[in-house]
Amino acid sequence: MGSTKERMSCVRAFVSIALFMTLTWGCTIGRVYIGSEIQNDPKEKIQLGLTTKSDILSIFGPPDRITSQFDGDIFVYTYFRKNSTQLAIREPYITNTTFFTYTRIQENKDHLVILFDKDGVVKNYGYQRGTQDLTTF
Amino acid sequence: MLLTGCIIGRYYEGPKISEEKIKEIKPGVTTKEEIISWFGPPQNYLSPTIFNQILRELDVTREPINYYPFANILSYQFNQGNVRAVVLILFNYVEGKVKSDHLVVFVDEYDRVKYYGFYKGTDELR
Numbered sequence: 194m195g196s197t198k199e200r201m202s203c204v205r206a207f208v209s210i211a212l213f214m215t216l217t218w219g220c221t222i223g224r225v226y227i228g229s230e231i232q233n234d235p236k237e238k239i240q241l242g243l244t245t246k247s248d249i250l251s252i253f254g255p256p257d258r259i260t261s262q263f264d265g266d267i268f269v270y271t272y273f274r275k276n277s278t279q280l281a282i283r284e285p286y287i288t289n290t291t292f293f294t295y296t297r298i299q300e301n302k303d304h305l306v307i308l309f310d311k312d313g314v315v316k317n318y319g320y321q322r323g324t325q326d327l328t329t330f
Numbered sequence: 331m332l333l334t335g336c337i338i339g340r341y342y343e344g345p346k347i348s349e350e351k352i353k354e355i356k357p358g359v360t361t362k363e364e365i366i367s368w369f370g371p372p373q374n375y376l377s378p379t380i381f382n383q384i385l386r387e388l389d390v391t392r393e394p395i396n397y398y399p400f401a402n403i404l405s406y407q408f409n410q411g412n413v414r415a416v417v418l419i420l421f422n423y424v425e426g427k428v429k430s431d432h433l434v435v436f437v438d439e440y441d442r443v444k445y446y447g448f449y450k451g452t453d454e455l456r
Contacts, residue, residue, distance in 0.1 A: 217419065217420070218420065219419065219420055219421070219422070220420065220421050220422070221421075221422040221423075221424070222421075222422070222423045222424070223423075223424045223425070223426075224424070224425040224426070225425075225426045225427075226425075226426070226427045226428070227427075227428045228428070228429070228430070228451070229429060229430070229449065229451040229454060232449075246436075246445060247357075247445040249447075250434070250445055250446065250447030251447065253447075253449075254432065254447050254448065254449025255405070255432040255433065255434035255447040255448065255449055256434070256447075259403065259434075
C-alpha cells in the first residue's frame with residue numbers, strides 16, 4: 194500500500210494525461226517548390242556587352258517567359274517557394290473548439306531578368322534571390 | 331493515439347521531350363519542319379497547360395508562361411508534380427514539387443534553328 198502522497202501524485206499524472214488527450218495540439222508544415230533553382234550565379238556568368246542569347250540559353254536553359262521590347266528581348270527566370278507552418282490547440286471530443294491557431298505563410302521567388310539588345314547581346318540584367326529569406330518555421 | 335497516414339501523388343502533363351532528338355539539333359542546319367516532326371506541335375501554338383494556369387493563379391508569372399507573340403520561337407514543356415504527405419494526429423507534413431523539362435528553339439528568317447535551350451528539371455524529383 195502506497196502513502197497518500199504517492200496516490201496524489203498518481204492522480205495528478207492521470208489528470209495531466211487526460212487533459213493532454215482532451216486538449217489536442219497539432220502542427221502542420223507545408224512546403225511547395227515550383228520550377229527549378231537558377232543554376233548559376235549570374236554575376237559570374239554574365240558579362241554585359243559580351244554574353245549572347247545563345248550563351249544564356251546554354252548556361253541557364255530556357256527562360257520561363259520571353260517578352261519583346263522595341264530595343265530587344267527580355268528573358269525571365271523564376272523559382273517559386275512557399276513555406277507554411279500552422280500550430281493549433283483544440284479540444285476535438287466534447288466542444289470541438291479550437292482555442293488557439295498560429296499560422297505563418299511565407300512565399301518568395303528567385304528572379305532573374307536579362308535584357309538583350311537588338312543583336313541578342315546582354316545589355317543588362319537584374320537578379321534577386323528571395324528564397325534564401327525563407328525561414329524553417 | 332498516433333494514427334498515421336501517408337499520401338503520395340503524381341501529376342504528369344504534356345508530351346515527354348525526346349533527349350535523343352535534342353542531340354540532333356544543329357543550329358544553322360536543322361529546319362523548323364524537322365523540329366515540328368521530331369517534337370510535334372509546339373505548345374506555345376496550343377492553349378496554355380493546366381500547370382501554366384496554376385502558375386498564374388500563384389502569381390508566379392503574370393502572363394501565360396508559353397505565350398510568345400513571335401512565330402520564330404518554338405516551345406515544348408513537360409511538367410511533373412510530386413506530392414507527398416505524412417498525416418499524424420499531432421503533426422502533419424505536406425510537400426509539393428513541380429518541375430519541368432523545357433525546350434525552346436529559336437528559328438531564323440530562313441526557318442533554320444538559330445539557337446536553342448533545354449533544361450531537364452524533372453531529374454530534380456528523383
